[in-house]
Amino acid sequence: MPETMGLRDRKRIETRRRIAESARSLALEHEIDHTTIEQIAARADVSPRTFFNYFDSKEDAVLGHTELDLSPEALAAHLETVDGEPAAQAVVDLAFLVFGETFADEAERTARKELVVRFPQLIRRQVNRMTSVSEAMVGAVRTVLERDPAWGPEAATPQAAEMLLGMCMTALRTAARDADTAPDEVRGRMVALIRDTASRIATD
Known part of the structure; x- marks a missing residue:
């Protein structure tokens, strides 16, 4: 971690x-x-x-x-810190690093929504930011998957990266609703939820 x-x-x-x-x-x-x-x-x-x-x-x-400055240098540094971790844990750590502070602040998220409604000229910038963050994170997740022996380069497709990232973000939104939960516990819950979901899908 x-x-x-x-x-x-x-x-x-x-x-x-x-x-x-x-x-x-x-x-x-x-x-x-x-x-x-x-x-x-x-x-x-x-x-x-x-x-x-x-x-x-x-x-x-x-x-x-x-959110964290998603420069190539920042992402590369983070990828080095999670190198060797299982894919689910590494992607959870990435999502938490980038969005943990933001998702824990309900007031900030609400204020941002209100600002976009009041100042429609901000919508394009908001969409552009979300797009750039998503693209950078999908690229980072693909790198995580490529390094994981359970995945490898062939399985580390953009679609697989987007799916795993989507699961992580949904888990983070759910965990962030409980503001009193410690960060390490939030991470643990996220990883457990992702693994449980994946195992159930695999048995269908």
């Missing part, structure tokens, strides 16, 4: 969240068109330059995407 998140990563997540919350509150107060990056940075107590280390635009900040 991946090592506990370091202080530097926690600070980055906190800064990203603070910028997102500042952007959201300003947009609701003044509308997006009348909100500037300088205003967002000032409220978040960061420089405009720091703002661009986390978000490409004020619209992205308003949406408040707090």
Whole structure:
């Protein structure tokens, strides 16, 4: 299982969240068109330059995407930490690493939905973000499957990766409803649910 998140990563997540919350509150107060990056940075107590280390635009900040930065380097580093784990566990760890913080925050998810309804111009950015995250994660899951002796390169198709990832995301949504559950227990429940589902399907 991946090592506990370091202080530097926690600070980055906190800064990203603070910028997102500042952007959201300003947009609701003044509308997006009348909100500037300088205003967002000032409220978040960061420089405009720091703002661009986390978000490409004020619209992205308003949406408040707090998932892991899915750069090739970030994904490669994570894949190294789960190398050798069974596929189900490795994919659960990937889903939890990328979305764990977000799915645990019901208020943030609700606020994001409300923002998209109030500012329809955000819909395209939201869809583009979801698409890019999905594509990156499917690619990472295929790598996990290719390395797993039970799968291998021939079985690690895009369809298989999407199916396993979909199962993981559904399990994460279900587990995240119980905010009092410890992260390790959530991971354990997710893996157990996936394995149980797969075994039952195999006996049909």
